[in-house]
Amino acid sequence: MDKTSVERELSELREQIRYHGRKYYTEDDPEISDFDYDKLYRRLEELEAQYPELVTEDSPTRQVGGKVYNTFAEVVHEVPMESLHDSFSEEELRDFDRRVREAVDGPEYIVEPKFDGLSVALEYVDGTFTRGSTRGDGHTGEDVTENIRTIKTVPKRLESPIPFLEVRGEVYLSDSGFEKLCERQELLEEKPFKNPRNAAAGSLRQKDPKITAGRGLDIFVFNVQQIRGEEFTCHDQALERLRELGFPVPPSYFKSGDMEEILRFIREIGEKRGEYDFPIDGAVVKVNSFSQREELGSTAKFPRWAEAFKYPPEEKETTLLDIEINVGRTGVLTPTGVFEPVTLAGTTVSRATLHNQDFITEKDVRVGSRVILRKAGEIIPEVVSVVENPEGTEPFLLPEVCPSCGEPVSRHEGEAATRCTNPQCPAQLLRHLIHFAGRDAMDIDGLGPAILEQLTREGLISSPADLYTLTARQLAELERMGKKSAENLVNAIEKSKRNDLYRLVYALGIPHIGAKAAQLLCGSFPSMERVMAATVPELSEINGFGGVMAEEIVDFFSRESARELVDRLAALGVNMRAEEKEQAGSLFEGKTFVLTGTLPTLSRKAASDIIQRNGGKVTGSVSKKTSYVLAGEDPGSKLLKADSLGVPVLSEEELMAMLNG
Template sequence: MDREAAQREIEKLREEIRYHSRKYYTEDDPEISDFAYDGLFRRLEDLEAAFPELVTEDSPTNRIGGAVYNTFAPVVHQVPLESLHDAFSQEELLDFDRRVRETAGPVEYVVEPKFDGLSVALEYVDGVFTRGSTRGDGVTGEDVTENLRTIQSIPKRLTEPVPFMEVRGEVFLSDGDFEKLCQRQELLGEKLFKNPRNAAAGSLRQKDPRVTAGRGLSIFVFNVQRIQGETLSGHEQSLKRLEALGFPVCPIFHKATDMEDILRFIGDLGDRRGELAFPIDGAVIKVDSFAQREELGSTARFPRWAEAFKYPPEEKETTLTDIEVNVGRTGVLTPTGVFEPVTLAGTTVSRATLHNQDFIAEKDIRIGSRVIMRKAGEIIPEVVSVVENPPESVPFLLPDRCPSCGEQVSREEGEAAVRCTNPQCPAQLLRNLIHFASRDAMDIDGLGPALLEQLVGEGLVSSPADLYTLEAGRLEKLERFGEKSAENLLAALEKSKQNDLYRLVFALGVPHIGVKNAQVLCGRYPSMEAILAAQEEELSAIDGFGEVKARAVAEFFSHGSTRDLLARLESLGLNLKSQAQAPAGNALAGQAFVLTGTLPTLSRKEASALIEREGGRVTGSVSKKTSFVLAGEEAGSKLEKALAMGIPVLSEEEFLKMLPT
């Protein structure tokens, strides 16, 4: 490869890696597997090694990874939280050992599992937990102390009053807790986390610690960053000291000098990783002696005294025996594949989501197909490809009628989802009720998923309207439900009757209509009577709506079952009129803004409030109707699209100058 071709590929790789790093570290929403990302990174490293004159300071190979939000206060790490260099073969591990011995001489290693979570630092003063932070970019992290306090396994007070101590650990979700979280997200109709690592990261970065507390996070502490009042000489000694002080330390580690012994341990650990209660994606080899670590030092990104071995994703062949179609809260039909059981990463897999019709058609998945299966992130089973299809098989198509209620299903142009549009579909009942009672909808305090499931199971509720006919006597007979609980719930239901109309519109679960769209709709049509009378053509003229949302609103409110429900809710005393107030100012009247990236001082919620206060509106995507794009650090595809379309891009400073003083 010549220099010019190398430069083109290097620039393309850097752009791809930055994009996927932002999706993984900052947005907790990866689009490719760890294995694919590692392949991109390794290719960039190889090209930069072959053409060192093309290496730049801002190359991803010179950064630890991650980014810092402005959601939390920054924390500067006095001892950097370094990343690890990855190895993918035994030969690379032997090269690592050779390099270490050439510099440090005879060594002892400690081998541990490589946890698949979010790295954090914990600080203790006189044995009391005082501050906790994320790794961030390795030098600066985020102060997430209050969220870390909700993790039960983090000791709030050590067994001894050590004057000062900073330790490093990995926050993670156990396989069981990750599956429970995914089940709950599915029940609520929320977007599912891709893997345990991103679930842990997303949970720890919640602005409300109560949300973090409900996620079931755990931690293993594996390193002493700083300590006062005593001296530690090696890693094994520090692990034992951490355990004595009350920290949760992974019980699996192995000390050895012989590389054959180490490679055998890594192989055995890989074979049984599916049996572990916590997620791992590899093993880490560390020089035990701290004095030798000092001698070996670090590169710009990695310590030279440690190496991480990444396990390759395990793939196996099996047969698809059936495809089941389920209906979600929003009416989306989701196909699930049933397979001949196969063992992957230590567990038996017999079911996996097939996502949607496009996924099935793209891979030509049919009943009877021989397929390649693997576990994404060592947790979620997925179909990689089809090996062959039986001669008599036919392409699989989702049904044209809802398998639950029999109503016709529909698919919007440009959408992958096929959905049932019947708001009273029985399959959607529990999910709809959970959404109806949720915080951004009717905000009925105390009416959570567990209680709703109980109410539905007892036959007390089969419609949102039934919630408002509940009686204390019936509620008090429920398991773990007393007189006071019944009184509080009935009071919360009564209070919710006075909610603004937009909350009810959002609570009803109109496809494509979120909270913001519900507010816009009710600003244009200030009563339910007006919404019911609105025609699709006039709805599509509302700023930010367009044909898809207009059609969704028109179809939803034209259903006889929707109108019957609304009539019943009105008879039960619910408010069906908008209480929206006019904007306080008009400096941004008629202007449409799109927000992207992280602003220096304003959160997105604060920036949106300022825009709406002055008569502007905030939309989620860039289009020809967009007036301005307000962009901060780590702005992504929305910024690129705005620049390509010639839409003005504002910094926070420029935006604030548009507001009245």
Template sequence: MRGTILQQNEAKARAAQLREQIRYHNRKYYVEDAPEIDDFEYDMLYRELQNLEEQFPQLRTADSPTQQVGGAPLAQFSKVRHEVVMESLHDSFSHAELRDFDRRVRETAADVTYVVEPKFDGLSVSLEYRDGVFTRGSTRGDGTVGEDVTENLRTIRTIPKMLKRPVPFLEVRGEVYMSHESFFKLCAQQELAGEKAFKNPRNAAAGSLRQKDSRITAARVLDIFVFNVQQISGDTLHSHDEALNYLKDLGFTVTPFFKTCQTIDEAIEEVERIGGLRGSLGYSIDGAVIKVNSFAQRQELGSTAKFPKWAEAFKYPPEEKETKLLNIEVNVGRTGVLTPTGVFEPVSLAGTTVSRATLHNQDYITEKDIRVGDTVKLRKAGEIIPEVVSVVSHAEDSAPYQLPEVCPSCGSPVVREEGESAVRCTNAACPAQLARHLIHFVSRDAMGIDGCGPAVLEQLIAEKLVKSPADLYTLTLAQLTLIERMGEKSAQNLLDGIERSKQNDLSHLLFAMGIPHIGQKAAKLLAARFGSMTNVFKATAEEIAEIDGYGEIMAESVQEFFSLTATAELVARLRDAGVNMESQQQVQDTRFSGKTFVLTGTLPNMTRVQAAEVIEKFGGKVSGSVSKKTSYVLAGKEAGSKLTKAQTLGVPILSESDFEELLK
């Protein structure tokens, strides 16, 4: 008896630990689009909790992750309640489990046939049509309530805005995804801009669909496969394969291949066949789905609290292969960060040949004790990005690997700041950083030079016309018209854009310079505090740290950056070219000094960016979260959780008209 109680107590403690871990990873995956573990690791945690709850039913709770679907809808979008619950699927990891599914189905439904199709790795959405016209689209959310993302879905070209015939009402379910080609292009753009790249196509798709600005969604090139009829009026459908063909006839892009199978053996064969195609599809799948074909039999089988009893997902395990690490190459990014890349003996993995994989940073290499010459185990994270799982064996006479102490591009010393995993080159004029640095320098939030995109900059660099941001201000019409596909009008427009940028506020220049740890907001605060570039050069780390919103690391980063000879030379050339070195935003009216504002919802007459600029102009601070220290919450239409929290804490809430009164 005592042993049984002890076992139950251990199970209870482990179940609580698993729930906490799974909830954390659910939020990272579904809400933040930033997973920290791969699908297989997550599936194993989830399966362990399921097994514990089956062994000890008294441990199963209503709020357990095993009883819930997906993640909570985001507060920034209005809510949509699904009339037909968007259920998730029960997962199997072996053929034996698929046969168990078949046995359970046949206990209720005789003469069953199955449809087998790929399980896409994207974001599940609902699309609603009235009289053949697309009227609303929403995410799955928690299965019952999702997010209204209609305008963003309208940007996806493969979603028909009008069906080929006017069905009175139709709701379908599909999976929004990003192709591998689009994903790699997006990652290249993010890397050039010095931004953190998405980890895999699924998170890129989810992050792109949840943008407030639908223009960003449109630029990301998303796609969709439609795979289910949720509701329909005006027509009657009897089976899943009939429904898929019906949807295709209406103009939807449906599951690209599916097979109707008479037996579970035939279904398992198709599951294996689909698994063999994974690396050659051009988009990510993480499994296959077996569905009962007959809608009448589905109705008879019903659902559990979370899963339909008429469908089962088979999850493919990540394929792993051993190979040899031949070399470690080190590349330098826009911000000077040294990134090690492993070069391997080529190996076939998930349908493609892999010979290179990022090794991230020194901590990653040290933690796994990766050495040149090692035999290592590789896999593809999310079935697309190669990564080292572990070291199988060290080569004879191998030594622990250390990143170089000098930059491999320019030979300048490298530094690793306290609390950071990144190692950086200290030379702002490092040639390896040039293209990425220039792309950032001319970007909209920096110097905002129109007509100076990545392709133009690469040509300018190739022609040796630009070796530094300062060289942009010495370009001539004659030089530009020599560039391929650059006509006289385009060249003049570019020169006009460069000329206009000279009048930018100091804060834009400070942000454009790419100071480590200093974003757009921090650059504004720096410019407002010191007023001129000359004063920024003179400022000590202690003086910079006094800025509200700055910390010790940020202050030291600014001070170190402006102590470099290369920085002084760059600023001198920009000043000689006529670039403004003064702040135009020094606070004269300090009515909001010491006040912290939080902005939420849509304002009727101004954007939140404009409102933030006004607040900062009058000495106030804008924060992203509500706390007891918040002075005001400026709330517009569709204000969400921030407004609720402000009401709970008793924080004063302003409408736009209230805000305008404060400005009078």
């Protein structure tokens, strides 16, 4: 390979690794598997070893972890939180052992599971927990103290009042906790985390500690970073002391001076990893003696006294026996493959998601296909590739009607998902109810997901309209629901009947119609009757509406199930007309405003109300027809577009000055 080609490949590798590292460490939204990332990183290491003169100071091989968010205060680590060098074969671990023995005499090793979570440091003063921080780039992390306090297994006060102690651990989310979180995110139409590691990182970085507290995070503590008042000579001694102090330490670790015994234990961990409820992606081998660790020292990035062994993703060939179609709580049709059972990462696998029609078509997955299966991130089974399609197999297509309710399904241009949009589809009832009762929709105080889940489980409701038939007596019989709470909830449901029409339109869950779009719609068509009768050309004339939104509304109300629901709600007394807002003046008559950024004193809703009461319209996007852009702090791309189109930009102060003449 000539030098120019090497330089080109090095540049491409560094760019790819930086991009995927940012997605993994900083955004908690990886696009490739750990295995594929490790392959890129290993190739970069190999080339840089061959061509040391081409190594750059900003190379990913010289960096630790990810950049620090500016969401939290910075914490400078007195003791750097180094990352570990990875080995991918037993031979590489033997090479590590050889390097260690060349530097120190008779080393003894400790081997532990390698937890797949977010690395943190915990600090204690006189035995009291005082600060928790993330690793960040190894030198500077984020202060996440309040969020770490919500982790039940983190000791808030130690058994002994040690003057100062800093420990390192890994915050993680259990496999079972990850499954529950994904179910919850799907139910609330949130973007699900891709694996437990990203779920743990995203949960620990929440601005609201209450959200973190509800995620069920846990921790293992595996290292003493600093200590004053006590001394240790070796790692296993420190681990036992940490256990005595109340820290959750690795559930199993093994000590030996024989690398072959160490390798046997690593194999045992690998064979058992399917039995653990916490995510691991390998094992860690550490020199036990602290004095030997000091002799060995560190490179610019890694300690020379420790090595991580990464388990390769296990792959097996099997046969696809059937494809089942499941309707999720958001109405998405998800194809699930049923396979001849195989053992992967210590567990038996017989099912795996096939994602969507594009995935099936791209890989040409068919019933009867011979496929390669593996576990992504050691957790989620996935189809890697199709080995062959035997004669007689046929291409698979998702059904044209919902298998749950029989209504037609739809797939919009640019979307991968095929979904049922029937508002009364039994498979997505709970999600519809949560949306219907939500704050921006019918805003029924006290009617949260837990109560709705009980109501559907008990068979008390099978449609949003059923909410308006509930009695206090029925509600009082629910778990954790007393007589007074039941009466309050019935009153809240009754109160929601008087809501403005736009809230009901939004509550119906029409695709692509948010609360703002519903307001615009009801501003032009102030009764449900007129909304339901509107045509695509009429709807497209609404400023801020696009063709897709207009088509969604017409398509939604063309369904008999949607019309039946509206008729029933009307019969039960739910308001079907828009509020006639008293107009304060006509100063902004014929003027169109767009809001961007955070205003000094007014909320967006308050500013919109002021503009609308004075005859103006508020839309969501800037165009040549926009009269003014009202901008606050941290404005987005709308401000740039306004500048490019020459649209006047107002501050809140200037808006109020116009109103005051």
